Amino acid sequence: VLADAQTATDTDFANVESVVAHEYFHNWTGNRVTCRDWFQLSLKEGLTVFRDQEFSADQMGTESGRAVKRIDDVRLLRQMQFPEDAGPMAHPIRPDEYQEINNFYTVTVYEKGAEVVRMYQTLLGVDGFRRGMDLYFKRHDGMAVTCDEFIAAMADANGRDLSQFKNWYSQSGTPRVQVKEQFDSRKHEYRLTLKQSCPPTPGQVIKKPFHIPLKASLLFSGNAALTSKEANYFGQEVLLELTQPEQTWVVKHIPAKPVLSINRDFSAPIVLEHPQSEAELLALMAYETDSFNRWEAVQKLAQQFILSDRKPNQQLLEAYRRLLVDPPLDPAYKQLLFTLPAETYLYEQVQSVDPQKLHWARRGFKSTLANALKSDWERIYRSLQTSAKYSPDAKSMGRRALKNDALMMLLETKDTQWYEVAEDQYELANNMTDRFAALQALVAVGAPHAKNALADFYQRFSEDPLVVDKWFALQATQPPQTQGHTVLGHVQELMRHPAFQMNNPNRVRSLLHAFCLSNPGGFHAAEGVTYAFWAQQVIALDEINPQVAARLARGLDRWRQFAPRYQKSMKAALEKVAAVNRLSPDVREVVSKALLAKPAPR
Known part of the structure; x- marks a missing residue:
């Protein structure tokens, strides 16, 4: 290794x-x-x-x-x-x-x-x-x-x-915990009620209560806006142990309604159903003392805007800007604060998924962040330039991560001068991280010289199988440039490339798995065609490597969560695979269980 x-x-x-x-x-x-x-x-x-x-x-x-x-x-x-x-x-x-x-x-x-x-x-x-x-x-x-x-x-x-x-x-399934808060301003009393449940899963309809440890803290809120001093007023962290279907905790002598910070450090692998106002989340985004929950507040705000197909408003943009220019924040942590919720995670937040609608809503949110904070991204990118020798230490990695995110954001603005900057970074980089990030940014925005850069990259590293895998995966996961556009044709073209071999598991993962499992915007762009392609590849792979085929088959096992027009094509693709007589047990298990899945609850 x-x-x-x-x-x-x-x-x-x-x-x-x-x-x-x-x-x-x-x-x-x-x-x-x-x-x-x-x-x-x-x-x-x-x-x-x-x-x-x-x-x-x-x-x-x-x-x-x-x-x-x-x-x-x-x-x-x-x-x-x-x-x-x-x-x-x-x-x-x-x-x-x-x-x-x-x-x-x-x-x-x-x-x-x-x-x-x-x-x-x-x-x-x-x-x-x-x-x-x-x-x-x-x-x-x-x-x-x-x-x-x-x-x-x-x-x-x-x-x-x-x-x-x-x-x-x-017990299988992800527990869900509902949070209900009550504040009595007359009694100065705060009540927190937690209610746990777990959805039915195959073979397990009824679930017993879990023992769920939840780190929590109450942060004082003045007019729903924390200050750094007030943030520590009730800042002592406590551990709540939720063992019953429903439990209530009471805190007395509270001078004003607090902002609840719960499941700090993600202390339990649960889904938290905690309705919070935009003002509360903005307060946590600015002053939360738990690094995970501060990031979580940013994620929740982005999720709310994306799911409602809204661009970030001025208040949210200013909150983002303060994070970006905050000197004490670690660069690696800043980079994560600006990483939007993954599309597959967003799928789990809605009942009838329209993947194309979500994809373009997310793209629109990101584009607004890029354009509104352009001058800040420029300063970040330039301030993190270095001529020092490459080092894989954590601090250097974090600086490169934020710098390359800034470059990606600057290319998102479609300002062509930054295309040239990315091309220069690609050519002059003294390490693969910077070179690959520049190439990735050029490909992601469909820059004019992206094809030339891809050709150059392959020529440089054609003798290194692991780097060639990166080259395939980068192209398989590139986003569609316009609505209705799919990268399927390019994936099919890459399958005819001399370096692609169906009997090479890593190469299959870098192209087919990358496209079908890691590029939701591309995979769901032309649902009937791409799902038929998926079925064809699962069947072909099953004759060569059933284990790799079974992983690819997982690409449609959540078909019931999608909107009806997607479900129809997905089901047809699953049935095509299931109809193969000599299907391996590996793939048979996946597709048969998928077809038996019940409709998602509404």
Whole structure:
């Protein structure tokens, strides 16, 4: 596992470090203490993912760096695991059965499993979690055990009853927590009511209450606008343990209505149904002391505007501008503050998805951010230029991330002088991160010299398979330039490229998976044609590599969440795949469960 600045991006360097750490950590959590059977897979994988997440967070070097890592992990969970938990392939982190073992290695077992481990640390504290780990290793070194032994070690080491916490292991689906706030100005009393539920999932209609740890704080609000001084008035963080279907907490002697900050640091992997006003979210955006929830407030505001197809108003633009020019904020954290909610995450927020409408609403929001803050983006881009030798340290990575986001935003303004700046960055870059970011920006906006840059990139790196994979993926995920336009024709053209091989899993992932699974704006642009293409490729791949084909087949497993005109074409494509007689068990499981999925509740 090697990385070089000329061929590997900052993300590649971080991933190499994470993977090496993960496999090393398996010495204790996976090898010396291993699984009794495959149903216990999350015992070693969820725990080891948590350990490698914590290692990577520590490597960031600062508290804001840890927040960046936490946000990245939650974004992955929301974009990939939440949809899985809401779809026909939903399963607990410790399933009771499986149909095809190759479909067992999922984001639920790994990433949600890691979140369950993290909740032990939240409930027991860092020291209590360490006591539990020490007891687990002392009891079971050299043994093959189950998740129950891990739970018992955590409980026994801390004198806690964790029997209800086991529901996280046996129940699928993402819990939802409704938040209701009441403030009595006469009594100066604040009441917080939390109500939990979990939607039905395949084989599990009725769910027992989960044991949900929620970090929370009350921030004082004067006229719904926090000040930095007031933010600490009720700033002490508390841990609320939601164990009943509904619970209420009462806080007395409150001088004014507070702003609630809850599920801080994303302390539980839930969907929070918390109606907040634009004013409250703007206050949290400006003064929230928890880095995750500050980012979350920005995400919620962007989501509200995008889902209602509104451009950001002047008040929101000014709030964004203050974040962008705030000197104390870490560049990597700023970059995440300006990363809009993913389209697939937005799909989960509506009942009947029109992917094209959402795609263009999101594009419009981003374009407004780019144009309204253009002068600020220019200053950011120029201030982060450096002639220093490339270094993969966290601070340098963060500066490059923000600089390259600024470049992307400046190209979004369609100011052609910035096309030339991007071309210069591409030519003169001393590292792959900057070179690839410039190429990506040129391709994303359909710049005149994008084709020449793509040709040059391939010529430079045609002998490096991993870089060629990047070249394919970049083109497969490029957004459509106009409404009604699809990049499918270009994907089909790339399939005829000499470097594309259907029997090369990485190459298939970089082109077909990238287009069908990671380019919603392109994949759903001409639904009838693209879904038929998807079916054709799943069938062809199944004869070569059923595991890779099964992952591609997941591209339509959430077809029931889309608007009727999309559903019709999606169902036809699924039925075409299901009609193949010699379909592998891997793909058969995915498409059969998808076709059996019930309509989304309305």
